[in-house]
Amino acid sequence: MSRSGSERAAPGVSIDVRDASLVVPYYVQPEKTASSWLSTLLGAATAVPKRRFATLLDGLTFSIREGERVALIGRNGAGKSTLLRVLAGAFEPTSGTVEARGSRQALLSIGLGFNPEATIMENIFLRATAMGMPPHDIRHLVEPVLEFSGLGEVANRRLLTLSSGQRMRLGFAISTAIHTDIILLDEWFGAGDAQFVKRARERMMGRVEGSKIVVVASHNDALLKKLCNRGLLLDQGKVVFDGSVDDALAAYRKLYPPPSSPVDLAKKAARDEAKAEKLAKAAKRAKKLAILARRAADAAKGEIVEAGPAAVATGDVAPAPAGIAGPQGKGKAAG
Numbered sequence: 260m261s262r263s264g265s266e267r268a269a270p271g272v273s274i275d276v277r278d279a280s281l282v283v284p285y286y287v288q289p290e291k292t293a294s295s296w297l298s299t300l301l302g303a304a305t306a307v308p309k310r311r312f313a314t315l316l317d318g319l320t321f322s323i324r325e326g327e328r329v330a331l332i333g334r335n336g337a338g339k340s341t342l343l344r345v346l347a348g349a350f351e352p353t354s355g356t357v358e359a360r361g362s363r364q365a366l367l368s369i370g371l372g373f374n375p376e377a378t379i380m381e382n383i384f385l386r387a388t389a390m391g392m393p394p395h396d397i398r399h400l401v402e403p404v405l406e407f408s409g410l411g412e413v414a415n416r417r418l419l420t421l422s423s424g425q426r427m428r429l430g431f432a433i434s435t436a437i438h439t440d441i442i443l444l445d446e447w448f449g450a451g452d453a454q455f456v457k458r459a460r461e462r463m464m465g466r467v468e469g470s471k472i473v474v475v476a477s478h479n480d481a482l483l484k485k486l487c488n489r490g491l492l493l494d495q496g497k498v499v500f501d502g503s504v505d506d507a508l509a510a511y512r513k514l515y516p517p518p519s520s521p522v523d524l525a526k527k528a529a530r531d532e533a534k535a536e537k538l539a540k541a542a543k544r545a546k547k548l549a550i551l552a553r554r555a556a557d558a559a560k561g562e563i564v565e566a567g568p569a570a571v572a573t574g575d576v577a578p579a580p581a582g583i584a585g586p587q588g589k590g591k592a593a594g
């Protein structure tokens with residue numbers, strides 16, 4: 260790793276993670292082989308699930324300072340979203356510490372924290388309260404949120420009457436309505452109609468530019484290169500590389516080489532076929548040479564060879580004369 264996690268904390272906006280781990284319990288059904296649907300049903304109803312523990316984050320230590328825009332890189336299940344949740348304060352690490360200085364805003368799950376029975380207006384209040392905003396600030400937030408989400412006309416309808424795209428708009432509008440020092444983003448999303456997506460992107464870029472620390476988890480290399488100036492590579496809940504985005508992406512590709520494209524696969528198949536053809540030709544030539552060599556050896560011993568030159572020329576193995584069986588060159592014709 261090219262950066263040390265033991266730098267001293269500087270004043271200002273920062274995130275310090277020290278030996279943080281997150282271990283969670285989960286339950287698994289015991290494996291059973293049932294002989295009939297009835298025993299399958301009974302087994303499922305009576306089996307006691309077993310408790311296991313999963314280490315989602317494993318002894319992470321790093322610091323993020325003002326001006327840093329960190330890309331979280333890693334394959335599916337590496338722990339990126341879990342780490343973002345820990346950085347956002349939604350999950351407490353089971354050991355170690357996470358200290359964040361500065362106001363934080365996380366865009367993790369846009370629809371999280373909504374009450375489907377409450378109206379859109381009420382949901383704006385609920386969500387903004389959950390984000391820690393004082394009531395007098397929330398009042399100023401309502402109009403801009405309704406305007407940005409384009410839901411002003413239906414502000415008094417219950418949330419459950421909205422489409423999923425409309426809910427996403429509302430969630431996005433609320434989450435990005437305020438400026439914070441630290442912004443935590445999970446994947447770049449593109450839901451909604453093209454016009455909204457364009458506005459959402461513009462707003463997001465504005466928020467990213469106006470934030471002092473940005474942490475973004477994404478599988479979009481181009482986006483990460485554009486947004487970030489530091490890359491953390493996660494693998495199985497551990498930070499396995501910390502450095503520039505380009506170097507982190509290169510380390511990721513080294514760890515998990517990308518699968519070949521269909522074009523590459525077709526080219527490789529053609530190369531393999533040509534190689535196999537070459538090998539077959541070489542084997543045929545070797546066979547001919549072996550026959551010629553054997554004949555020469557037989558001739559030298561003064562024996563009669565029972566194969567015509569045409570057969571040898573076409574590459575076929577010289578047949579034994581009819582009625583006489585046995586391996587070639589073993590003196591079948593001599594008797």
Ligand SMILES: Nc1ncnc2c1ncn2[C@@H]1O[C@H](COP(=O)(O)OP(=O)(O)OP(=O)(O)O)[C@@H](O)[C@H]1O
Pocket residue numbers: 283284285313315333334335336337338339340341342
């Ligand atoms: N509540 C849970 N109980 C047990 N395992 C969990 C739980 N939540 C997540 N996991 C596991 O933790 C691991 C990390 O998940 P996480 O969502 O952080 O990965 P990720 O890097 O964000 O993946 P992706 O790129 O797919 O979004 C996964 O193996 C996942 O199955």
